[in-house]
Amino acid sequence: MGTEIGGASPRSRLRRLPELGSYDTEEIYAILDATTLCHVATIVDGLPMVLPSLHVRVGRTLLVHGSRSSRLLRSMTESPSVCVSVTIVDGLIVARSTFNSSMAYRSVSVFGPARLLDGEEKEAALEKLINGIIPGRSSEVRPSSESEISRTSVLEVTIEEASAKISVGPPDDDDEDVEGPAWAGVIPFRMIAEEPIPAPDGAVGAGTVPVPASVRRYRERGS
Numbered sequence: 001m002g003t004e005i006g007g008a009s010p011r012s013r014l015r016r017l018p019e020l021g022s023y024d025t026e027e028i029y030a031i032l033d034a035t036t037l038c039h040v041a042t043i044v045d046g047l048p049m050v051l052p053s054l055h056v057r058v059g060r061t062l063l064v065h066g067s068r069s070s071r072l073l074r075s076m077t078e079s080p081s082v083c084v085s086v087t088i089v090d091g092l093i094v095a096r097s098t099f100n101s102s103m104a105y106r107s108v109s110v111f112g113p114a115r116l117l118d119g120e121e122k123e124a125a126l127e128k129l130i131n132g133i134i135p136g137r138s139s140e141v142r143p144s145s146e147s148e149i150s151r152t153s154v155l156e157v158t159i160e161e162a163s164a165k166i167s168v169g170p171p172d173d174d175d176e177d178v179e180g181p182a183w184a185g186v187i188p189f190r191m192i193a194e195e196p197i198p199a200p201d202g203a204v205g206a207g208t209v210p211v212p213a214s215v216r217r218y219r220e221r222g223s
């Protein structure tokens, strides 16, 4: 086990099924890096709000971006701390009772402050975001215009502390159910990248622009 990044405070310590929990930095980073989909929770006008977003992890931070007018992004910098949740659903755990049925998953909760980036730091973060989502893509497209950059907010969430919860199955049935007639097992799920579909318009639609290396690599990687 490596260094731990959570579990020291009640905020990040699992109480329910703590045996499924992990605070190991590398294990948490692996889950954060296995998807770019997160949900960000903050307080907007005094009320809680959770919205989905893209994220890319850079060291002990998460980068998120969006429209400069996004209430979510604005409220993130106004809150002393935000909570970012990342979930990968790996399957359905079908137990012999509905009570013991659940999902197979890897999920992470991150807690920490968010900071608005500006100037060169913002531009570098935007590059890391695009290359974190599709590695190598930034060198295949035109540079973002000043107006596009100014209409975009980029935030850095410091991973102050974090927790992971990992449920893999098989079902954990009650002893008296195990010899019963009901089927039990796991239905695995997988999110995969399918064959890319070219845009129907312009030169791509006319078939003169081949699928670029970044998109081919992404497809070959599978997700």
Ligand SMILES: Cc1cc2nc3c(=O)[nH]c(=O)nc-3n(C[C@H](O)[C@H](O)[C@H](O)COP(=O)(O)OP(=O)(O)OC[C@H]3O[C@@H](n4cnc5c(N)ncnc54)[C@H](O)[C@@H]3O)c2cc1C
Pocket: 010, 011, 012, 013, 014, 015, 016, 017, 087, 089, 103, 105, 106, 107, 108, 109, 162, 163, 164, 165
């Ligand atoms: C895909 C999916 C489906 C789920 N379905 C259900 C459901 O239907 N019903 C249900 O009750 N629970 C479900 N869970 C589990 C749920 O996320 C909570 O872990 C559980 O409800 C316990 O809540 P609690 O407030 O008692 O957690 P506590 O253990 O009190 O939480 C304390 C701290 O532990 C950490 N923690 C708790 N849960 C997680 C987590 N999932 N991932 C990372 N860190 C965590 C956080 O840091 C949190 O602040 C599901 C989880 C996933 C990923």
